Amino acid sequence: MKAVHFGAGNIGRGFIGSLLYQSGFETCFVDVNSEVVDLINEKGEYRVVLAEESHEELTVKQVRAINSANDPDAVIEAIAEADIVTAAVGPTILPHIAGLVAEGLRKRTKPVNVIACENMVGGSTLLKEKVLEKTPANEQEEVLSRTGFPDAAVDRIVPNQSNEDKLMVVVEPFYEWAVEETKIVGEKPAVDGITWVPDLKPYIERKLFTVNTGHAVAAYFGWQAGAKTIDEALQNESIKQSLEATLKETGRFLVEKYGFDADEHNLYIGKIIGRFANPHITDDITRVGRAPIRKLGGNDRLVSPAAQYEKLIGETPVYLAKSIAAALLYDYAQDPEAVEVQGEISQNGVEAAIKKFTQLDESSPLFAEIVSQYKAIQESGI
Numbered sequence: 001m002k003a004v005h006f007g008a009g010n011i012g013r014g015f016i017g018s019l020l021y022q023s024g025f026e027t028c029f030v031d032v033n034s035e036v037v038d039l040i041n042e043k044g045e046y047r048v049v050l051a052e053e054s055h056e057e058l059t060v061k062q063v064r065a066i067n068s069a070n071d072p073d074a075v076i077e078a079i080a081e082a083d084i085v086t087a088a089v090g091p092t093i094l095p096h097i098a099g100l101v102a103e104g105l106r107k108r109t110k111p112v113n114v115i116a117c118e119n120m121v122g123g124s125t126l127l128k129e130k131v132l133e134k135t136p137a138n139e140q141e142e143v144l145s146r147t148g149f150p151d152a153a154v155d156r157i158v159p160n161q162s163n164e165d166k167l168m169v170v171v172e173p174f175y176e177w178a179v180e181e182t183k184i185v186g187e188k189p190a191v192d193g194i195t196w197v198p199d200l201k202p203y204i205e206r207k208l209f210t211v212n213t214g215h216a217v218a219a220y221f222g223w224q225a226g227a228k229t230i231d232e233a234l235q236n237e238s239i240k241q242s243l244e245a246t247l248k249e250t251g252r253f254l255v256e257k258y259g260f261d262a263d264e265h266n267l268y269i270g271k272i273i274g275r276f277a278n279p280h281i282t283d284d285i286t287r288v289g290r291a292p293i294r295k296l297g298g299n300d301r302l303v304s305p306a307a308q309y310e311k312l313i314g315e316t317p318v319y320l321a322k323s324i325a326a327a328l329l330y331d332y333a334q335d336p337e338a339v340e341v342q343g344e345i346s347q348n349g350v351e352a353a354i355k356k357f358t359q360l361d362e363s364s365p366l367f368a369e370i371v372s373q374y375k376a377i378q379e380s381g382i
C-alpha cells in the first residue's frame, strides 16, 4: 500500500508517518525543506521516540521524499499511484498544495481519499474547495466521484525538535486521529489507529476548543509571565487557574451544544492539562503561540468558542475574552503574524485590531470585554 503525505514536519513524521508505517504503508513525504527531503532519501528511515520514562522507540521505515519545489511531476505521479493522500502542512499552506493534488487526482482512475490533518474545522473540505478551483470545470464531477475528502481531527503533542539526529522526532505517547467515515469514497483506508466517526464536528470542536484553546492560554499567558515553555507556564498558579477557568467556559458550551457527559468532559480536561505538564516534553511557548492571526480567526480556538458561548449560554465568557486579549498582546518579534498584529494595534488601536483579526461585531458585549481585559493586562499583567 502506498501513501503520499504532504509536510514531513513534526506531526507528519512524528504521528501520521509513524501510524502509516505501522499499518504497512510505504510513505512518500512531500515537502519544500530540502534538508529534510534529502535526509529522508539518504537514510530511508527515521526514529520516533516516546516522551515518557521508558523512551520507547520505533524506527519508521519504507519512507522516501520528494521536494515539490524541484520535482512537481514526481509528486503528481506519486499521487496518481497512492492508496491514501494525507497532509499536515498548516492551514494557511493548504491552498498552496492544492494545485499538485489536483493534477495528481486528475491522472487517477481508482478511488482515493485525501485527508488534511490540520488544527482547524473543515481542513479536508477546504482542501477540496481549493483542489476544485485548480481542476477544469468539465473534469470536476469525475474527480469528485472517485475522491473523498473526509475531515479529520489529529491530536498528539509534537514539540519542535532539537535532536542531533535531525530526522528523529520525540512525541508524547497519547494520540488520537478521528476521521469522518461518511465522506469516504471507495474503501476505508486500512490505517490502524484511526477512529472512524460519522460526523467530525463534535470531535474537532471538542479537540480544538479544549486541547488547542488550553494550549493557547498557556502560551499567551505564559508569554506575559516571561515563561519559555508550556510546562514552565503551568508552574505559575495564576496561569493554571486561568487555564482551568477558560476550559470550564469552553466545556460549558461544548456540553450544551453536543450533549457530552459533563463529568466525562471534566476528566478529558484534566487529562489534557496533565499532557501539557509532561516533564519529558520541552514545548516552546513560541511554537504553541505561533501564528496569532490564524489563532485569532473567527473559526479558530479562541474567538469561535467565545462567540458560541455568548450565543448559546447567553453570558459573556470572561476568561475566553482574557485569552483573546492575551493573544493580542503577544509581541514576539520573530513571529511575522505577531508583528503584524502589533503593527495594527500601534497604528490604529486595539479596537481596530480586534475588528480586523477576529471579525467580531463591535457592538457585542464580548468585544467590549476583550477591550477591557486587554487594558487590564496592560495595566496589571495577567
Ligand SMILES: NC(=O)c1ccc[n+]([C@@H]2O[C@H](COP(=O)([O-])OP(=O)(O)OC[C@H]3O[C@@H](n4cnc5c(N)ncnc54)[C@H](O)[C@@H]3O)[C@@H](O)[C@H]2O)c1
Pocket: 006, 007, 008, 009, 010, 011, 012, 030, 031, 032, 033, 036, 068, 088, 089, 090, 091, 093, 096, 097, 117, 118, 119, 154, 155, 156, 157, 158, 159
Ligand atoms: N505539532 C503538533 O503538536 C501538532 C499536533 C496536531 C496537529 N498539528 C497540525 O499539523 C500541521 C503541521 O504542524 P507541525 O507542527 O507538524 O508543523 P511543522 O512546521 O513541523 O511541519 C510542517 C511541514 O510542512 C512543510 N511545508 C511547508 N510548506 C509546504 C508545501 N508547500 N508543500 C509541502 N510541505 C510544506 C514544512 O517544510 C514542514 O516540514 C498544522 O496544521 C498543525 O496545527 C500539529
Ligand SMILES: O=P(O)(O)OC[C@@H](O)[C@@H](O)[C@H](O)[C@H](O)CO
Pocket: 119, 154, 155, 156, 157, 158, 211, 212, 215, 216, 287, 288, 289, 290, 291
Ligand atoms: O499547531 P497549531 O499552531 O495550530 O497549535 C499549536 C499547538 O496547540 C498544537 O500543535 C498542539 O500541540 C496539537 O494540536 C496537539 O494535538
